[in-house]
Amino acid sequence: MHQRQILANLLRSCSKNLTLDKGLKSHGAVLRMGFACDLMLNNDLINMYGKCGKIGSAYDVFEKMPERNVVSWTALMCAYLQNGNAQKCLSVFCQMGASDSKPNEFTFSTSLKASGALGIVEYGMQIHGLCAKSGFETVIVVGNSIVDMYAKCGRIAEATLMFEAMAVKNLITWNTMIAGYTVEENGKRALLLFREMQEQGEVPDEFTFTSALKACSGLGAVQQGSQMHAFIITRGFTYDAQTMVAGALVDLYVKCRRLFEARRVFEQIKQKNIISWSSLILGFAQEGDLEEAMNLFKRLRVNARHKLDGFVLSSLIGVFADFALVGQGKQIHALSTKIPSGLDISVANSILDMYLKCGDPDESERLFNEMPAKNVISWTVMITGYGKHGLGGEAVRLFNKMRSDNIEPDSVAYLAVLSACSHSRLIKEGQEIFSRLCNDRRLKPKVEHYACMVDLLGRAGRLEEAKNLIMNMPLKPNIEIWQTLLSACRIHGGIELAREVGEIILRLDGDNTVNYVLLSNIFADAGNWKEGERLRKLVKIKGLKKEAGRSWVEVDKEVHFFYNGDDSHPLTEKIHEVLKEMEKRMKAEMGYVPGLRFALHDVEDESKAESLRVHSEKLAIGLALVHGRLEEKKIIRIFKNLRVCGDCHLFIKGLSKVLKVVFLVRDANRFHKFEDGLCSCGDFW
């Protein structure tokens, strides 16, 4: 056989098997044998380097080629796309337009995929236009790519139009459209199409099932999902190797909170991939079954350590951060220092976040300073954390330092620092940063940024200014920004404005309890009990529900959760005893009066009867006291999913004085550090 053909075959096998070392040797051979200018071999080299992740080498080959054809251009585009640089892929496509080579169906398909990956429909539409003009629109591969592009850009209507216009369809066409519909709101359409394709005589394959299952899990339709599961089994699919279908089934059952079923499918997979592992582990963790989650994680660590990647580590750390389980978090932190993916910046960032959320900003700061490489998220994590710890000044300092470190703040970073300012009541600083945002040519302030400013002004009592900001902003105000203003009205007793804003809010969303509760609190506050009571009744009639308040505390490495009025804990009696005793001591020593006023304020209380029951955060504290050896300055950490209630706030302040103990309470909004009768939030919780 011709030497040239042998080299070509060699290179193609390297591309297929991702064997870079062999590829490099073959490249050497190509040069030695005098094929440096060979068009076909160079094309194969570009492809090989692209597949092996050596995008720089791919470009070098392309650059040195004396002549290029459409395959050379397309191979380079693919190389960029496969290495995660869709933008570059498209710019090569543009450069190609100025060359002698004309795009073919491969080129169009690749450029459409890049547009979809970027999610920029304008690019995709232009390319669609070019396809139509050059007659490639009717080539089925290109048509499929166009449908996919529109779907990926969130243009379901355009995708549907294209799909319906395609005279000839194949299985991939159907699969692409079904996958496109597999977004929450379109899950039903996905399932309808799934049925329709079978009526048209198409036979679903594993791609089809994967999408259809995903549609079920998006809809929370566990019934339909299990039916499909049965159907899949009758079609003879097995889970010997990790199939996409098995992964989708695990995911379906996890999302529908059927952990038992999820595990059953998972255990049948002989070669489990990392996504199924992480899906199941996170499933257990998010259900609060941390023991099971940790057992699975241990198994993963022992049996398939090499499979651990940054995704699993950072998401698992994220769960521990949310539950504030610093012990488990530390375990993974320790592990991450021993494996390669522990060096991922996302893992480092999640560790920073974990220590901050667990109430240890010093540890985060230490790690942050040691990080060899930081990205905008690293900075934002720190700024957000400082903000929640009431360290607004630190947050602002870091925000400014970030720029001198050549990292440009993005929209989220601005939001973090503005929110830190509003929590620490740094009005001047907040206004300066906001005006910087307005002058930043890269970014436009979003409603959320305005909401921060409304909060900042509102908390300072500048209600009219806050209102004018909303009225004059160039964006459509959403319900949240009005709620922010309403809260400010409550703090400062702006009853007239509250009535005005309240009407706007109820018009926008009359189905949300929070609005009624907030409004009725304001009226009750101002002594307008009748109006308050009327709104409260409305809530009852509508039967509106909201998230149940839940607090927890870690005692002896075990986490105990409490709901309001929860008496399921084995030590309930002792908890009540100690709480009563504390109340007595506080009454005697510092004239504490239970905050009746706050019983009404409490955002999660819906009736007086309920407010008499014991709040979850008090129960958690009670348990800590029952268990704890209370040395002076000992820190007790309590966590709550919603905001801490006013009476509890008062109660904990008193406790910190009487017992000389420090309480660190993390609620939905921020951290409260109670020390010697005072709270770090200055009562503006």
Place this chain on the structure above:
DNA sequence: CTAGGGTTAG
């Protein structure tokens, strides 16, 4: 050289 799933951290 091309089309379909699963995508972490603020």
